[in-house]
Amino acid sequence: MKIRALLILGALLALGTACKPPEVKPSDYTKFRAENPKSILIVPVVNRTVDVTAPDYFLSTVSRPVAERGFYVYPVYLVKRILEDDGLADANLVHQADPKRLGALFGADTILYVTIDRWDAKYAVLATTVEVEFRYSLKSGKTGEEIWNSKEYFQYTPNNNSGGNPLAALVAAAVSAAITKAAPNYVPLAQMANAAAVNRLHRGLPAGPYHTQFLKDQGDF
């Protein structure tokens, strides 16, 4: 009974500290504050990995956390199709294009460029580790200058907790490895990385105009 209570207490403490982000070097927000953007145009992402499906999957996960920070986020699917119609089907071309031109074309204050540096699965006998790594760069649509950037790396290994039975643990691990091998699901990991990128204290995006903390979070960003 006593041991169980201690265990529960320990778990509670661990959960409590889980909310705390790790210490990182704070970003310089001078340019961001000077620009004070209201809107963010998220353009198709550049893919530096061998997985050709990564960019479209990634794009489905990025609007939500950015909009929840209080910015107007342009409709990503519509934007992608408009760019294709304008001869910018290749994300590399979009990233090389003048941000001022994109800003004017869409009426956007800023443009968010994301590069996928890692999107892969490491196969092992008992568990497969899935990992993602993204680089984010926010540029002004007026000056073309970068006003914010960030980087996120996340990895996930399926956790097989079968209550101390070694045989059961082995079977569970084999099953989950097979599932991951057939179709590794990167989406939850991408969602976590994006949420971290924009919300992390002293590294993320300061609150935008639709957020209650707009212009009140100088202590945090």
Next chain:
Amino acid sequence: MRKPTRLLLLAVPALLWTACKPPEMYHWGKYEDSLYKIAKDPTAMDRYGENLIVQINAAEGLNKVPPGIYAEYGYFLLARKRGEEAVVFFRKEKERWPESAVLMDRMIASAAPKPAEAPKPAPAPAPEVKP
């Protein structure tokens, strides 16, 4: 251990866990999921459109329509050659989110290119050409 206590012990960590995540401003419905599905399978387009209108109706009821969603639905209608209906949603986006004005004006113009209903403004007099 009696049952209620055990339940409570389960509930506390669950509460703590959700406490990390602030409540969301908008209703996202199945937007992310269906974006992901049309990337994988273009035949999922019908479902994407259905999900968008379901999301819009629910979000309007909660007053939590996310940015971009009216425009995405407008674009879905436009791709289906339902230009008149598309304009309604492009206008809604522009009205709710003034930041979208430049893009929405462009979309409205491309959705309704025929000036058939409205009488054309009188053509400007042709500039005189001097011999």
